[in-house]
Amino acid sequence: MDSRHPVADDAAHASAELDSEYEHSPVPPERRKSLLTVSAVWFGFPMILTNAVPGGVVVAVLGFWRGLAAILVANLVMFVYVGLLSHRAGSTGESFALQATKTFGRIGYVVASGFLATIVVGWFAFNTGATGATLHQAFGWHEQLVAVIAGAAFVAITYLGIRALSWLGAVAAPLFIVVGVIAIVLVAKDHDLGAVLDYQGVAPAGGAMTFGAAVSLIMATFADSGTMTADFTRWSKDGKQAVLATATAFPLASLVAQITGGIVVAAGAIASAATVGGNFLPILTGHSIFLDALAAVFVFVNLGSVCSHCLYNGALSWSHLTRSKMRIMTLILGVIGTAAALAGVWNHFLDWLVILSVFVPPLGGVLIADQVILRRHVDARPASAVRPTAFIAWGAGALVGGLVHWYAPQFSDAVSGLVVALLVHVALERLAPRPSAAA
Template identity: 30%
Template sequence: MTAPGHPAPPVPDAEVVDPDYPVTPVPAHARKSFFSIAVVLLGFTVFTPTMLAGATLGPAFAFDDLVLVILAGSLILGVYVAVMGWVGARTGLTTVVMARYTLGTRGAKLASILLGGTQIGWYGVVVGTIGDLTAEALGWRSYGARAAVMVVTSVLMCATAYWGYRGMYWVSLVSTPLILVLAFWVVGRSLQEVGGLDGLTGVRPTASMAVAVAVTTVVGTFVSAGTQAPNWTRFARRGSHAVWACVIGFLVGNGLMVFFGAIGALTFGEGDFVLVLYQLGLVGWGLVLLFGNLWKSNADTAYAFGVAGAELFDRPSKGPFVIGGAVIGTVLALTGVQNHLVEYLGLLGTFIPPLGGVIIGDFLARWRRRGIPAGTAPPPVRWPNLLAYAVAAFLAWLSGELGIGIPPVIGIVVAIALSTALSRVGSPGGTPVGAGRGPA
């Protein structure tokens, strides 16, 4: 059984079809409920390192202005990801496979390398961070102890991603409520530190930051990962389910984590609630928050580079690429990548959002009304859309260098505008056999 409008896709080399359908549309029988999609996306964005972004905002704004900045950035992020999620539900495809229709079969390899490579790097950063923070909490000084923690946690994350959507759903269902309870409890303790809400609103800024920079910080927390939201929303039964799940995850969930980090910085001088719990002497609960949170988020990361690898090599299973990427990420962690690669990976975040903008613009211009027709293959390269991506990515980078505007937003908006305008230029471009229109 396949989704409406999808002919049964062929199985390359007669291999067993991966139940997560990394390179083919998700069929109707494999679609999930709204609750399931929302749980997975909320688990993805309830990510404690996001608090560090909030910690940079807290001291720079009065409380009312701080709330407005976080709301503005979260709204921009939420709208962008919701549209990406809607496209994913309509097509039933991952971001990197959708890029085949937008950039061509060869052009899409750029998307797979960019998205998959970045995710492997972040995977290594998170695994290394877990090892370092665990060693700090337990007073371990030996490299061997930290390395053992990294390897064990990486195996758990890799196994969860290998299990696929179901693995991420169950880990998110169990861990996310516990993490949120701990976070709200720390917020309560934070308010006690400053004499309640009145004390918090009375805290005066001790630093300065331009509003545009602050909004960019909020948007930048998850805009790169949000570009890959279709990896999960393609399982939604309806496009509206995908939209609301993205709103819950990226506007509410991510916004809360930024807000929590700002509160922690204002009251304890520390944005990461894991370290706040350490300060309060609650090392055990700090480790629960650390492992529960980063386990589910990094499993999503491993899943993302798994499906990117499946597209890159045109294989029907994500499994080998989940394992291979996890091995590479773990080796990077063991070499201390978390101390050197973060700024570089952040720079790549400038170049990822325009990719999502090109996909959105191309879909709205060519496929929105009639869906993606089945039965024909796309050209190797769609040069107009590659040009749109290159221009948008350059302008996003330039805006960051000049300190003008919000780089991710500039990249997305320019990419949508150019890809829409150029959508009918050059080769008409078909689609691979098996593509079609997903649920409304």
């Protein structure tokens, strides 16, 4: 691994003007970043408080060992899923929007790219609202005012581009580890951590959760930005480094967050854990001024990391869709997302994850089939305005995912939809007649 500081490989390019984010073209080889820089971008993304929440929910419902198994399975699937897309991005330097253009067509990509770009702005809104709500609950701060200030700060970070995401990730991940350890130490004072291994879970109000549904819930937390991983890993020097950077996120960083949430739940430190999950922030507050201050900083940095990453994904894709600049779209989408946060979209967290687990993984399955399995075919394929095979496969995957969700919940709707979409797309592309010219 490159031993340089995440800032080092950017220093040569630093100037009064911000660097190009390459909204409309692949990142040229000479502008690629070090492995440490790209790893810092991905590593600091999933290790967040809102990723500890679903980890805690799964453990609360399934018990510690079954919940841990579901978390591990989901993260291994995510590593393969995101790693394959990342390898392609590192090899070509292409963003998610450019990948989608090849797969769905130069007009058809608008649907796929616009869908995910809007979803991630929803995540920005959710976590911006969660920042205000969390600090209001912890300290009584004005919820809406905090959300506005947080939204403005997160937009400013995103505006600086990929460099700022690496800086923020380099701070956010270690801070999560420090705060998580402190929370577990505080829990140990009043609870027997030895009982964690024997935790059997609780019955949720809405009925039992199956193992497959738990896997889908965990995957859904990062299915969207995971599918858009090319926006980050296109900065890697090659495909291998892109995969290594991805591994710092899935399984490493994601496991740290989700298992931390699971431990505090299994220790009995969180009331209504099947609903609120592994949100361990309240454990930190009320002990001392130092811990209160640390908790407040942690919320801003931690949720700021996920907000800036999601807004970057959204702004990059929407800038390509509108033929504008990433930084212009950052400002526009930041205002829209902050307004949505004030409207309370963050209250629909679990419903949001169900939607994502059904519709997003099949889209990723189509991209993997097209960009990885059929890559030689894709490179030689004439351009097309709309590629029906991609949409048919995406629809088939989403349909199967929905059917599994409602009628076979013992299986994972996310994994089922992903696999079906991948297989259908490969089959259709193999059977489709070869056009002789661009559409």
